[in-house]
Amino acid sequence: MKNDDVAALWQTQGTEGFRMSTEEIHARIETMNRKMRRRTIDGYLICAVLIVFFIGWMIVGMSALQLVGAVLTIIGLSYLAWQLRANRFRRPGDEAQNTLEHLRTELARQRDFHRGERFWSRMLLLIPGGFVFFIGFAQAHPEVIRIIRFEIISLAVFAVAAIPLNAWMARRYQKQIDALSRLQEES
Amino acid sequence: MASQDVLYEQAAGEFGAALERLAGSYEFDRDKCRDLLQDIHLAIWRSFEGFAGNCSLRTWVYRVAHNVAASHVVRHQRASKRPLVSLDDVDDLSDHDSGDALDRQQSLERLREFIRQLKPIERQVILLYLEGTDAAGIAEITGISPGNVATKIHRIKKILAGRFGRGARNEK
Secondary structure, eight states: OOHHHHHHHHHTSOOOOOOOOHHHHHHHHHHHHHHHHHHHHHHHHHHHHHHHHHHHHHHHHOOHHHHHHHHHHHHHHHHHHHHHHHHHOOOTTGGGSOHHHHHHHHHHHHHHHTSHHHHHHHHHHHHHHHHHHHHHHHHHOGGGHHHHHHHHHHHHHHHHHHHHHHHHHHHHHHHHHHHHHHHHSOO | OHHHHHHHHHHHHHHHHHHHHHHHHHOOSHHHHHHHHHHHHHHHHHHGGGOOSSSOHHHHHHHHHHHHHHHHHHHHTTTOSSOOBOGGGSOSSOTTOOSSOOOHHHHHHHHHHHHHTBOHHHHHHHHHHHTTOOHHHHHHHHOOOHHHHHHHHHHHHHHHHHHHHHHHHHHO
């Protein structure tokens, strides 16, 4: 079989004649938009529930340190939710970039989630809040100090492990970006 | 929205079969392949909001379709058990080549299997080559430099000749 025959074989393979009617497309787009709105509302609801929960707790008797920790944690979680959401969206027109640019944008977005400003801002907003909250909790409830100590150690291990793990992920994405860049250069 | 509909109808009519072949080369599973194909069609319809005619409809449609498929590979590569390879790492001759003539269906299956093991960008080059796109068109769609496209096509031809040429010789 010659190469032209391989191409002919490829082009003449049977297809099902898949088509979507414009009505079907409009309906699917509307469903996707509805799901997106639903997810956004769910995110806001989770934040609202957390805020109400912590305010209720504060009224019942949360120490000042716990309160600071709780507020920082809420801000950190909200920021994380926003980052994840922002990471999903693309600029208009991105769909029709050439593939190298498209892949590079995609990989760079994934890489930047794991390094630099986006990674450290997430860490700084999430980790100290957790520590402050647990320390405040331990002060208010010395009877459960052993459990809190375990929670604090777990959080510390998580924080320390997150740094090399994210750096490794970022390097992995960077390697793929570098490989794509080489393809754009003239051989 | 009306112009998006018109452009979509035109694109689906002209390139529908090629899009099916593209999705089939990315997903073996029938349901997943259909999902990918639907994603491609939806992305094409949405993309027409920004279509200003700066490139041909063919280039635009292929770019969008391949980008959806490439993102699909990037998203699923962590779950994939088999690492994707480069054209340079592929043997010219198939490792399970028995020397027997292959029938049409076997040849197609073997071709799809070969394509599926490639990295997204190289998968794209071979798919465009098989669809009859010339080197300049491939460079425009993929963003790979013309020199690199020529090198890759040369390599693809060599691999295809090695993998699919033997059956034909045995038939004679």
